[in-house]
Amino acid sequence: MVFAGLPITELLALAGGAATLTVLLYVLKLRRRPVAVPFARIWDAVFRDRQATELFSKLRRLLSLLFQLALLALLILALGDPKPKAALFDGRHIVVLVDGSASMKAIDVKPNRIEVAKAEVRKLVHGLGSADRALIVEMGSLPSPLSTMSSDVTELDPAIDSLSASDTRADLERGLAFAVDSLRGLPKGEIVVVSDGVLGDLSEVAKHVDLSGAALKFVPIGKSGNNVAISQFSVRRYPLDKSRSEVMLEVANTNDKAVQVELTLLGDGTIIDVSRLGLGPNERLPRYYQDLAGASRTLEAKIRFADGHADDLPADDHAFALMPERHRARVLLISRGNTYLDAALLLDEYLDVTTVSPGQPLPAEHFDVAILDGVAEALPDTVAAALYLNPPAEGSPVKIGHPIKDFGFDTWEKKSPILRFLALGDVQVADGHAFVPAASDHVLGASDQGPILVSGARAGHRFVALGFDPRNSDLVLRVAWPLFVLNSINAFVEEDTSYVSSFRTGDVWRIPVPSSVDSATVVDPHGGHHTVPVKEGRAIYLGEEAGFYKLVAGSGTEAVTSEFAANLSDLAESSITPVSELALGTARANPVVFGAPGSKRELWVYLLAAVLAFSVVEWITYHRRVTV
């Protein structure tokens, strides 16, 4: 037995002083209340009986003193915080990995799985031995330690309280790797996984994780998995009619029995479609909604059982998508007349086209894009970007190289937003020029004779240059022509470029922002603000909640606000049927036995409890006149 509190010398001094004081106080005669009686002799009869028990009374007085001294001794012992000697050594080091994935939001247990998990962890922590130390880790898409490796319950309890589930999948591999790293060099390492077992392919995890001798234990959470989900959800505008859009979604039944579900589609918050679907056991059913005209900005999908009651996991019953915001682009066309170009520009009603002939003075107002058809006039600063079609050598942003004949696109950037949806492989061109791009320029398309489509920037103004007159090719006869023109305009006005209607939670999102900004703020669905870094024109953010987000790029008057959506979209996470045991390859996780030998036993607590019990007994016996 050792004393972890006050040292023994101080305890002895304290005990001596307190005992002396107690005895002194006890020796002091009790000042009694004087009371008059009419005839004291009558009381003698009562006293005669008391005489016989006087010795016993004195003994009871002595007992009372001994009683108080015992209380004192217990209190001083409690101050010393006595512990078994063995308890100070060889404590366990436990990393508690608490599943914070979306499946832990399931409500098959009350109030939900994460709250039950917190209760289990709290039970585990409160049952730790006095030398045991624990580290609480929330295991989401990334492991997040919420405490230090500590035996202090007052530190661990707040960490447990802060545990939460997000709309992501739990990465067990990363969690275990983190736990192993945390336990490296520490004796008696244990990893306790508190989860519903919806943790992906465990055999893959087993291949990549070496527990390094740490004992693996498992606390199962959850009891059922009655769930349907929206596992995919995306929307896009039609490229040639952006007032209309199409939606693709997938609903999934993760149960072993068929269900009837009701699927509701909302556009800008208003219901635009409700349908009933029958889903077989574990069936995934894709659905397409074409030519939708009811939504201009937001789209949401909701699913529920046809009988009206909710399933066990509400997180995947609601999906979000956002369409790019539309605004009119101002286009300045400098051309001697080009029917194919005019026709292409007519396809987009959101374009304001101003046409001028070469040599005429240019309007002074702002233009998003200038299309220079066979000319290369100097453009004022009010024109943000330019599309050059077969520019002459003089005034061309890209140096004109040698003339070429009978060529086509042998290579092109298929992922470029300008060439998106374009099939250029068999375009035939009669003649043109190869470009000699600058180092900072980007070749988007080239023939075997040289670059013929180049993008870049000059004096802060972006451009795209095509090295031939489209009328000297069959490009203008193809669907690719108007798409090329409109994609170029969209790229310049930064609309719909690499547009993603919704992100997937748990991934690192790369959200396009105007290239001029270097910082951005993400506002999550709960209103929380997160400053995120911007790298190569993309804001980087690890999103963990489904819903609509706002992104504020830049600051002050130049701030640009955009919106985007995020969804769980993870069928594995929607399959919430809990497992009762965790097996990593051949190794099975052992169950945790709460209150096992070695669990936390602070003796001072028991001593104080004994003092309290003694005090209660003393109080009762005093007032019952047993001890006095």
Next chain:
Amino acid sequence: MGFLDLFRREAAPRTSRREHQLFDDEFQRKLEMLALVSRRVFAGRLRAERRSKKKGSGLEFADHRDYVPGDDFRSVDWNVYQRFGKLLVRLYEEEEDLSIYLIVDCSTSMGFGGKKKFDQARRLCAALAYVGLANLDRVTIVGVNDAVISRMPTTRGKGRIFKVFEFLSQLESRGVTDLGAALKTFVAQHKRRGLAVLFSDLYDPAGFEAGINMLRFNKFEPYVVELVDPAEARPALKGDVRIYDCETGEERELTVTEGMLDKMQLAVGEYRASIERFCVQKQVPYFPADVNTPFDELVLRVFRRGGFLR
């Protein structure tokens, strides 16, 4: 009660109560009623006059005795002589005024507990005095503790009742009880024997027997009215206390428990039983007077019990 009062001795009973309320109009009306009732109850056999045990020239025949020379011939019973041939003289009980001594215990213990016992004793004393005065008896009232501390001279006639009230109102409860010593003085001061009614709680450290015996041995006819306050048998005490006798100041320390209060109640009962036992053995009329019982009811009980008026 202030905090410091916890450490002080219990304050003595206050005397601010107006004494005239003791014998107010209502009280006097009840006295009149009691006088009427007493006459009705004892009419015919207990006239106002009281006969002494002396044989003399009264009207009531008492006995015969042999004629001796010198006796009045008029008292010879000729009828007996005619029958038996013996000269016998008729004896008659001599009539005389009855002397009623009302002795009020004025010790401190009588004033204990709000003077309820003392007030009740004075009311009973006044009532019996009134009845006695109305019956033309000679009434004397004496206040005693360990001595005779006050005395109202012998008086008769119910017109003197206000003098009785005045005297009783002026009595105070103080001093130590010693009935033996006090009544020794009393019998020495009063040669004329008669009925001696003792109003007392009989809390006499020297023993209640001494006082009663003093009356008996000096040929008074003692009548004991014990003033009883039930609250004294089970005082409202609890915990660690130091009790002291309100008269002698004797102290005892004790921790009062429910069991102890039960024993106390038994002890008080035993004490009262010993008083009653003593009185029965000595043929002394004994009457317990509860302070919570109206005095007129108590007086009627006294009448019914007999012994006060014959």
